[in-house]
Amino acid sequence: MPAGSDSLARLLRDCEARLIESRRSVDDALDLVRRAGELAQEASGPDAAPGIEAMLDSHREELVGMVLSALESGTKTRDTRAEYFNSLVYREDENQYRVGRRQVGLTESEKHVLDLLWQAMPQPVSRRNIHQALYAGSEQATIGTIDVFVSNLRQKLKLASGGRDFIQSVRGQGWALKPEYCRNRPAQGDSAVEAGRQRA
Incomplete structure (x- = not known):
């Protein structure tokens, strides 16, 4: 055989x-x-x-x-199930993020930031790159606004997962999603960002 x-x-x-x-x-x-x-x-x-x-x-x-x-x-053991059901997943058919079965309620800007982090994972995305992606070079918001978006996003994900911190700060480089806490990552070349823009 x-x-x-x-x-x-x-x-x-x-x-x-x-x-x-x-x-x-x-x-x-x-x-x-x-x-x-x-x-x-x-x-x-x-x-x-x-x-x-x-x-x-x-x-x-x-x-x-x-x-x-x-x-x-x-x-599966209870711990393994908890790991699975507290993972972040992007549902392309719904164009939304969930932690397990719980939908994460995000503003448009917060979702755009999460799109960028999701697509770049596990690499970090800089504050400046996020600002340019959100505002296309205009001066509609100060670059410090990005810190507020990331902070709000981090808190919402923690709330949805019962305290899990999905976003790590990378000194001098920006922020990155922790891939071990995420499921159904996009394949190389796929883009959650593009999917979101097409549905907008």
Whole structure:
């Protein structure tokens, strides 16, 4: 068997094993939910002990945690999932940035700055280059305005991700996005900036 076929066979076997394990985890979670549902029905009956419903309600977070734990067993660790869902991604079809599933609300100028950082990643973009891109050489704003845009952008990304700092300052060179915190990076030659301009 060719080496490529052997590698594909191993990959498919691994996928099969993971799917089987996931199915077991889902079955366990469904069983847990069904048992909790039966208890809830008993609690709502005419002869139910009034404390059962209160007990279920007081353990709601624990029940949800147990279900999520069952679903997570045999798949990615919780830390890995958190890393994935707190990553910055550019959705070209929507022309917007998200942190996980959360859309990042940006002004037009903030989005233009993020476009520039995204396209240049992992290289830094200077304050002057950002100013020229935003104002095309005009004097509509002082160059210090760029610091305000970057600061606001940094805070919005932190808020959307629960505190993650996506933008690093590079002394004497400007700012850069941290590529380890980003997903679905554009391929060389693709441009989020151009995509944004075409939709404008």
